[in-house]
Amino acid sequence: MKHIQTIQKPCIKTGKNTACGECQASCQSACKTSCTVANQKCAKEEK
Amino acid sequence: MIHSFQFQNQNVLLDVESGAIHTVDDAAFAIVQAIERGEDPYSAGIDANTVSEVLSDLEELKSSGAFGTETPTAPEILGGSAIKSMCLHVAHDCNLRCRYCFAATGDFHGERMLMPFEIGKRALDFLMERSGTRHHLEVDLFGGEPLMNWDVCEQLVAYGRELEQKYNKIIHFTITTNCVALDDEKIDFINREMHNVVISLDGRKEIHDALRPTVNGKGSFDIILNNAKKLVAGRGDKEYYIRGTFTRKNLDFLKDVKALTSYGFNQISIEPAVLPEESPYSLLPEHLARINEEYDALADYYLESRENSDTWFNFFHFMFDPDGGPCLRKRINGCGAGTEYVAVTPDGDIYPCHQFVGQQEYKLGSLDHPALRNDLQEAFLGCNVCTKDKCRNCWAKYYCSGGCMANAVLYGGSLETPHEISCKLMQKRIECAIGIYLAER
Numbered sequence: 001m002k003h004i005q006t007i008q009k010p011c012i013k014t015g016k017n018t019a020c021g022e023c024q025a026s027c028q029s030a031c032k033t034s035c036t037v038a039n040q041k042c043a044k045e046e047k
Numbered sequence: 048m049i050h051s052f053q054f055q056n057q058n059v060l061l062d063v064e065s066g067a068i069h070t071v072d073d074a075a076f077a078i079v080q081a082i083e084r085g086e087d088p089y090s091a092g093i094d095a096n097t098v099s100e101v102l103s104d105l106e107e108l109k110s111s112g113a114f115g116t117e118t119p120t121a122p123e124i125l126g127g128s129a130i131k132s133m134c135l136h137v138a139h140d141c142n143l144r145c146r147y148c149f150a151a152t153g154d155f156h157g158e159r160m161l162m163p164f165e166i167g168k169r170a171l172d173f174l175m176e177r178s179g180t181r182h183h184l185e186v187d188l189f190g191g192e193p194l195m196n197w198d199v200c201e202q203l204v205a206y207g208r209e210l211e212q213k214y215n216k217i218i219h220f221t222i223t224t225n226c227v228a229l230d231d232e233k234i235d236f237i238n239r240e241m242h243n244v245v246i247s248l249d250g251r252k253e254i255h256d257a258l259r260p261t262v263n264g265k266g267s268f269d270i271i272l273n274n275a276k277k278l279v280a281g282r283g284d285k286e287y288y289i290r291g292t293f294t295r296k297n298l299d300f301l302k303d304v305k306a307l308t309s310y311g312f313n314q315i316s317i318e319p320a321v322l323p324e325e326s327p328y329s330l331l332p333e334h335l336a337r338i339n340e341e342y343d344a345l346a347d348y349y350l351e352s353r354e355n356s357d358t359w360f361n362f363f364h365f366m367f368d369p370d371g372g373p374c375l376r377k378r379i380n381g382c383g384a385g386t387e388y389v390a391v392t393p394d395g396d397i398y399p400c401h402q403f404v405g406q407q408e409y410k411l412g413s414l415d416h417p418a419l420r421n422d423l424q425e426a427f428l429g430c431n432v433c434t435k436d437k438c439r440n441c442w443a444k445y446y447c448s449g450g451c452m453a454n455a456v457l458y459g460g461s462l463e464t465p466h467e468i469s470c471k472l473m474q475k476r477i478e479c480a481i482g483i484y485l486a487e488r
Contacts (some may be wrong), residue, residue, distance in 0.1 A: 001104040003075035003097075004240035007485055010065035010112055011369040012445060014119045018374030022183050026218070026448065027382040027400060030288075032223060032245070033190075035382035037448035038477055039366035040373050044184065 050442035063442045067113035075101045088469040129179030134390040134401040137162045138191035145259045146318045147328045153191035161196040162393035167203045170391040174215050187221045194228040204240050226321025229274040243286040246275045250291050250303020294320040298337045301345045308360050312315035316363030321454050329458050339475050347480040367480035381448030385427030402453030402486045430462040447473045
């Protein structure tokens with residue numbers, strides 16, 4: 001492609017092996033006020 | 048849905064529903080923006096051949112599922128009955144009198160009190176019994192100031208370790224502290240037992256002392272800095288965050304980040320204060336442009352600092368790892384307040400999260416009557432980025448996950464009305480985080 005460069009392929013995980021609920025509650029990580037998940041890790045990916 | 052923005056003169060396109068990110072030249076950027084406005088791309092003032100090329104590129108992306116993607120189907124099970132995370136209010140008292148404290152300087156608009164061990168023990172039992180199949184659990188020792196009830200903190204961690212064996216689970220203990228009452232013994236214990244430590248320190252001495260005085264009205268900066276340095280020096284590879292707050296009094300909060308890095312800290316989070324409009328410290332719509340400039344300047348400083356291992360640091364809100372990020376369920380559900388996450392007060396009342404403590408209408412139950420209110424849990428479970436009008440059409444929904452529900456209630460009047468200024472700041476930080484990710488690749 002001449003005008004567009006893809007830096008990140010689709011990455012919102014919707015598959016069967018998701019939704020395990022083992023990841024950290026977002027508010028517990030550092031902020032205690034704003035519940036971003038942009039900086040959170042998938043517990044399965046972390047292993 | 049597409050979100051287009053510029054970061055350090057780079058044109059960025061985010062395909063919201065897939066998470067794909069593209070950089071584009073000026074022509075493609077103008078064409079995509081024209082399309083998003085519902086205009087004819089051939090009327091965007093760009094020559095027809097270029098427009099055709101860009102449209103062809105976009106079609107190619109569409110066919111690969113990386114542009115103009117449809118909203119994915121939400122997982123059937125968004126929540127559930129398992130509680131995996133607990134904020135344990137071991138002290139409704141504090142040795143500081145912070146000007147912006149959401150907890151009314153530690154008492155949460157109630158009686159100043161400490162949690163008896165027996166209550167904390169029952170809270171941990173409750174967590175174990177309600178955690179279902181969840182293997183990893185979290186308990187934050189919180190206040191007020193948890194170090195004011197230190198013996199109970201130690202006892203609860205010891206009891207938690209027993210429960211881990213009994214139930215074959217892992218408890219990640221964390222503590223949120225102002226460090227005033229730290230000593231070497233506590234530091235050793237914290238660094239041995241705590242998975243993460245959140246340390247409250249605002250940055251420059253004059254800013255910190257003005258906003259975080261002691262009960263006697265004196266500055267707390269010197270003692271906190273000294274203790275925080277000792278604590279962090281002993282943490283090794285374990286997590287910590289220096290967690291500051293900025294208000295309208297320090298819209299130049301980059302200076303506070305620089306101050307924190309100059310003290311030797313490299314894990315930093317600076318949060319905007321969320322306060323009633325009438326507070327002299329609240330952030331108002333007229334401050335947004337200035338705050339956005341500051342985030343841009345912080346992003347520049349961040350990138351520059353991270354080029355050198357001696358000055359490298361991590362800013363909580365600029366961390367962004369799309370491939371390693373959470374799944375759709377997490378992105379839709381957010382913090383899990385009231386469903387996966389609860390707060391327990393010193394007298395055993397249970398609330399959806401620490402920010403709701405003291406609001407009787409949001410009391411979920413108590414350790415004496417642990418059948419939690421179904422209607423409230425249903426309300427929290429039903430409140431997510433798919434159901435809230437404002438979130439559903441927001442480009443940042445899968446990164447923000449709907450914002451703080453307590454702030455929505457306090458400042459918007461209901462769970463479904465996110466706090467507008469917090470939304471704007473979150474969007475700006477996410478743009479910076481994506482831009483930084485692109486710059487560091």
